[in-house]
Amino acid sequence: MSLTTNKNFAPDQKGQGWKIFKSPKLEPFLYLSPSIILICLVIFVPLVIGISYAFQSISLFRPSDTGWIGFEHFEDIYQDRKFYKSLRNTFWWTFTSVILQFSLGLGLAMLLKAGFKGQKFFQALIFLPWAVPTFLSALTWAWLFNPVIGPLSHWMFALGILDEPYNILADPSIAMYGPIAANVWFGIPFFAITLLAALQSIPDEMYEAAAIDGASKWQVFSKITLPFLAPMIVITVMLRTVWIANFADFIYVMTSGGPANSTQILSTYIFLTAFKKLDFGYASAVSVVLLVLLLIFATLLLKMRQKFVRVN
Amino acid sequence: MSVFAKPAVGWTISKYIVLALYLAFALFPLYWLLKISVTPEKLIYSDGVALWPSEVTLDNFKSVLLYTDFLIYFKNSIFVSFGTAALTTVLAAAAGYAFSRFQFRGKKIIIGIMLITQMFPLLIIIAPIYRIISGMGLLNTLTSLIVVYTAFNVPFATFLMQSFFDGIPKDLEEAAMIDGCTRLQAVRKVVFPLTLPGLAATLGFVFTAAWSELLFAIMLINSNDKMTFPVGLLTFVSKFSVDWGQMMAAGVFALVPSCLFFIFIQRYLVQGLTSGAVKG
Numbered sequence: 001m002s003l004t005t006n007k008n009f010a011p012d013q014k015g016q017g018w019k020i021f022k023s024p025k026l027e028p029f030l031y032l033s034p035s036i037i038l039i040c041l042v043i044f045v046p047l048v049i050g051i052s053y054a055f056q057s058i059s060l061f062r063p064s065d066t067g068w069i070g071f072e073h074f075e076d077i078y079q080d081r082k083f084y085k086s087l088r089n090t091f092w093w094t095f096t097s098v099i100l101q102f103s104l105g106l107g108l109a110m111l112l113k114a115g116f117k118g119q120k121f122f123q124a125l126i127f128l129p130w131a132v133p134t135f136l137s138a139l140t141w142a143w144l145f146n147p148v149i150g151p152l153s154h155w156m157f158a159l160g161i162l163d164e165p166y167n168i169l170a171d172p173s174i175a176m177y178g179p180i181a182a183n184v185w186f187g188i189p190f191f192a193i194t195l196l197a198a199l200q201s202i203p204d205e206m207y208e209a210a211a212i213d214g215a216s217k218w219q220v221f222s223k224i225t226l227p228f229l230a231p232m233i234v235i236t237v238m239l240r241t242v243w244i245a246n247f248a249d250f251i252y253v254m255t256s257g258g259p260a261n262s263t264q265i266l267s268t269y270i271f272l273t274a275f276k277k278l279d280f281g282y283a284s285a286v287s288v289v290l291l292v293l294l295l296i297f298a299t300l301l302l303k304m305r306q307k308f309v310r311v312n
Numbered sequence: 313m314s315v316f317a318k319p320a321v322g323w324t325i326s327k328y329i330v331l332a333l334y335l336a337f338a339l340f341p342l343y344w345l346l347k348i349s350v351t352p353e354k355l356i357y358s359d360g361v362a363l364w365p366s367e368v369t370l371d372n373f374k375s376v377l378l379y380t381d382f383l384i385y386f387k388n389s390i391f392v393s394f395g396t397a398a399l400t401t402v403l404a405a406a407a408g409y410a411f412s413r414f415q416f417r418g419k420k421i422i423i424g425i426m427l428i429t430q431m432f433p434l435l436i437i438i439a440p441i442y443r444i445i446s447g448m449g450l451l452n453t454l455t456s457l458i459v460v461y462t463a464f465n466v467p468f469a470t471f472l473m474q475s476f477f478d479g480i481p482k483d484l485e486e487a488a489m490i491d492g493c494t495r496l497q498a499v500r501k502v503v504f505p506l507t508l509p510g511l512a513a514t515l516g517f518v519f520t521a522a523w524s525e526l527l528f529a530i531m532l533i534n535s536n537d538k539m540t541f542p543v544g545l546l547t548f549v550s551k552f553s554v555d556w557g558q559m560m561a562a563g564v565f566a567l568v569p570s571c572l573f574f575i576f577i578q579r580y581l582v583q584g585l586t587s588g589a590v591k592g
Contacts, residue, residue, distance in 0.1 A: 129342075133523060136566060150360070270436075274435055
């Protein structure tokens, strides 16, 4: 996502067709327009329509009662207890997942950077969870936690974590850790791949200079590695946070938000509102709130990134 | 780390232990999937917790192939995923090239638009997309899935392609253009061969994403002969009393293409991101 500072090419003199695009001002738009047109038609037009639903009454249970209602949905959200519970759970789910994915992904990237025998083979296997269809991963993890057909609860019992081998997905106080475990499993490769790439682009001379100066391992990490990684870290953390906050698959398949809404996050709440209560207006309104929160978060992080980049 | 003095033996051993733990964590759930798929139906619960079933069978795989519509789902998924990957890669290569080689007004706005596409809960656009697609008469077609998936994958693929192009010095094309090539010729003859790993990585990345998409596939497809794999798998849960062994066997089949693809492309992914992604 770097903004290169290349100057434009001199417009070439041959002038074979497409004359209008030979102007360096328009040429990039020739290459961009197919993507932009597609994105606008398939994502932005529906998005605007979808946002407009948030200000209308669209419920299949009340078909006669449709039309514009202004901010009524948002007033309802303000008093909706389930919404606040889902909001709290969203924070819990998102930040625990991101922090674990990130720190384990960074650890893996550093190990891979160090290099070892059989690395190519190892690397191909270790990244596999990212390629598994999420629906299938969610089912498999639900099984692993089930004491009848999965080993995890028995292992946790043997380690003294559980009093007896029962399904943690059915226990409101700890059910959230089930989908979080699946999500961490799924997400480590993404961080490892992007951070490994960033690590490899740190010039070797930096490390050599540090070694000559007799820097300790911790000093090398905190004074060279981390500052170099910072811009990439901010971008990947931002993207992942947004994806995870919106990502309903694991929770939907593993717990459907239960038991007793203990794993209900906003994106599953939106889902259930739309498909179980068939209230598309209210679901859209909650979606808009989530979108606004994520936009605020992303803007803050990108501002932070600019500071990092300037410091570097 | 070759610049450091020889690492201590203890350090090396603990490194390999940690790597083994990572590997176990990554592969164990897949192993469990495989284990259930080869467990005979009568033993699924009685051998539920055992690490390996007392009896092994390939019946589940056989009945998936012979008695279900699995092959149809497979064919549909291959078509949709390849279509999406090819179309996305072409669009993203063009857009990524523009981002990499040009400074122009509105660049930040376009990047902003692409970022926003990653930011909202998909549910908000499900109903409008359904209406638009049905208005175009594309409901229940594989084409509709390709169009929608492409739109959602283009932004990230564009950033990926941009970072690949950033790694290729622009002097190369400039030289070719001074020698009388048009830009298109310069790109085709000089840049394209160097971008092949990048194209492969993008292709594979998008393929895996399209391969596992469920939400739109449920909404836009309603006949059995057009279903993609994830939807087909879901029918194993809802239609019959759930046949876990068969379902997991189908799941193993589902894993094969996307995993093969991913094993093949992951090095290029790292390589490509290395070249340009952290310039800041």
